[in-house]
Amino acid sequence: MSVVLLMGPTGAGKSAAAVALATRLPAEIVSVDSALVYRGLDIGTAKPDAALRAQVPHHLIDILDPAQPYSAGQFLRDASAAIEAIHARARIPLLTGGTMLYFHALLHGLAELPEADPDLRRELDERAARGGTAALHAELARVDAQAAARIHPNDPQRIQRALEVFYLTGQPISELQASRQAPLAGHDTVKIVLSPERRAVLHQRIEERFLGMMAAGFLEEVRALRARGDLEAQMPSMRAVGYRQLWAHLDGAYGLEEGVRRGIVATRRLAKRQLTWLRALAGARWVEPSDHGAVDLIAGLVKSSPSPNPS
RNA sequence: GGCGUGGUGGCAGAGUGGUCAUGCAGCGGCCUGCAAAGCCGCGUACAGCGGUUCGAUUCCGCUCCACGCCU
Numbered sequence: 001m002s003v004v005l006l007m008g009p010t011g012a013g014k015s016a017a018a019v020a021l022a023t024r025l026p027a028e029i030v031s032v033d034s035a036l037v038y039r040g041l042d043i044g045t046a047k048p049d050a051a052l053r054a055q056v057p058h059h060l061i062d063i064l065d066p067a068q069p070y071s072a073g074q075f076l077r078d079a080s081a082a083i084e085a086i087h088a089r090a091r092i093p094l095l096t097g098g099t100m101l102y103f104h105a106l107l108h109g110l111a112e113l114p115e116a117d118p119d120l121r122r123e124l125d126e127r128a129a130r131g132g133t134a135a136l137h138a139e140l141a142r143v144d145a146q147a148a149a150r151i152h153p154n155d156p157q158r159i160q161r162a163l164e165v166f167y168l169t170g171q172p173i174s175e176l177q178a179s180r181q182a183p184l185a186g187h188d189t190v191k192i193v194l195s196p197e198r199r200a201v202l203h204q205r206i207e208e209r210f211l212g213m214m215a216a217g218f219l220e221e222v223r224a225l226r227a228r229g230d231l232e233a234q235m236p237s238m239r240a241v242g243y244r245q246l247w248a249h250l251d252g253a254y255g256l257e258e259g260v261r262r263g264i265v266a267t268r269r270l271a272k273r274q275l276t277w278l279r280a281l282a283g284a285r286w287v288e289p290s291d292h293g294a295v296d297l298i299a300g301l302v303k304s305s306p307s308p309n310p311s
Numbered sequence: 312g313g314c315g316u317g318g319u320g321g322c323a324g325a326g327u328g329g330u331c332a333u334g335c336a337g338c339g340g341c342c343u344g345c346a347a348a349g350c351c352g353c354g355u356a357c358a359g360c361g362g363u364u365c366g367a368u369u370c371c372g373c374u375c376c377a378c379g380c381c382u
Contacts (some may be wrong), residue, residue, distance in 0.1 A: 010347075026318070031341065032348060033347085034345085045347080045349095055346095069344090069345060070344090070345080071344035071346095072344050072345090072346075073343090073345075074344070075319070075343035076342085076344085098347080099346065099347075099348045100342090100346080101342070101343085101344095101348090102346080104342080104343080105343070105344085108343080109342050109343080110332095110344070112344055113343075113344065114344085115344060116344060116345075121345090151350090152341085152350055152351060153351045154349095154350065154351080155349060155351085156341085156349075156350090157345070157346090157348070157349040157350080158350075160345095161343090161344080161345090165344095171366050173343090176343095177343055180343065184338085199337095199338090204353045232364090234345090235345085236346085236347090236348075239345075239346095239347075239348065240347045240348090242347080243329095243348040244347085244349085265335095265336075266347080267347080268336095268337090268346050269347095270348095272337095272338080273341095273342095273346090273347090274347090276339080276340060276341080276342090277342080280340095
């Protein structure tokens with residue numbers, strides 16, 4: 001059974017290409033996106049609208065309330081279930097998105113580690129605030145020297161995770177991480193990267209798109225999210241690009257113009273990080289989005305995908 | 312035409328006769344349950360040409376450019 005991976009930086013035009021592809025192939029779209037999972041984050045995430053979603057089945061969109069955290073592990077379970085269901089219908093799963101950790105997890109697997117523990121994280125956060133990140137890193141070095149060596153002393157997120165896993169399991173994360181199994185291991189995969197060759201082109205698309213979102217009511221969307229009263233700036237959903245900056249603007253941190261500017265900058269940086277993953281990815285076919293035959297080209301690649309990809 | 316002030320990396324903006332400003336932007340990279348996150352790394356800039364000096368972005372002269380004032 002084959003699976004198609006349609007990847008690319010934000011703003012490259014993946015969503016539109018996926019829909020176009022799905023209308024000419026027996027395919028269903030599985031979103032690989034950490035922000036599209038949230039209900040109510042529509043404009044700022046460039047979420048495919050209802051009309052598009054009526055046209056082609058989309059999975060893993062709007063599955064969560066913005067107050068809830070999501071995770072790569074949960075994504076793996078959700079995506080695996082979706083892929084299986086689509087295959088059961090004798091259709092092709094078209095995994096589309098830009099959350100590269102999720103693609104990576106699909107391709108290489110995740111070790112069996114415990115889920116995040118909110119209480120423990122809160123406690124570690126407090127200790128980091130009091131004693132500093134360096135102290136926690138030193139603590140990690142005592143219980144798991146190998147992990148400490150790999151994690152930079154300034155990286156609070158990973159230090160916290162390593163400590164969390166250790167306290168939850170009593171075992172060093174560096175040992176637990178040694179084994180993992182890739183969910184896509186048994187499938188043929190067609191990997192496609194949709195991205196402009198020239199960075200300047202991508203930057204321009206990003207800016208135009210962000211401005212378009214503003215014109216479409218992005219600020220009002222964020223305002224409405226804030227008005228719920230139960231969302232906070234630290235939540236994963238509100239840390240999404242654009243939401244974070246507009247939220248800070250509404251907090252009075254800076255003017256609207258500055259918020260927009262920062263939102264665009266954050267989007268460019270996101271694209272840059274995505275491209276770093278993408279460049280390191282083996283066996284992908286790169287496609288220029290502005291080429292008129294781009295969708296046909298991809299459709300052709302999918303149809304003629306004879307090469308069972310062992311990785 | 313005269314006088315004055317100023318020309319610092321993509322932008323902003325300090326500064327010094329002999330390591331490094333800095334900030335923003337940009338670029339490269341890392342990545343195993345917060346990932347649209349978190350983190351690491353990267354710039355012989357001192358308008359040009361001469362001169363003084365062991366050494367000039369810093370001192371002197373000329374040229375060019377910008378701004379202001381004057382005729």
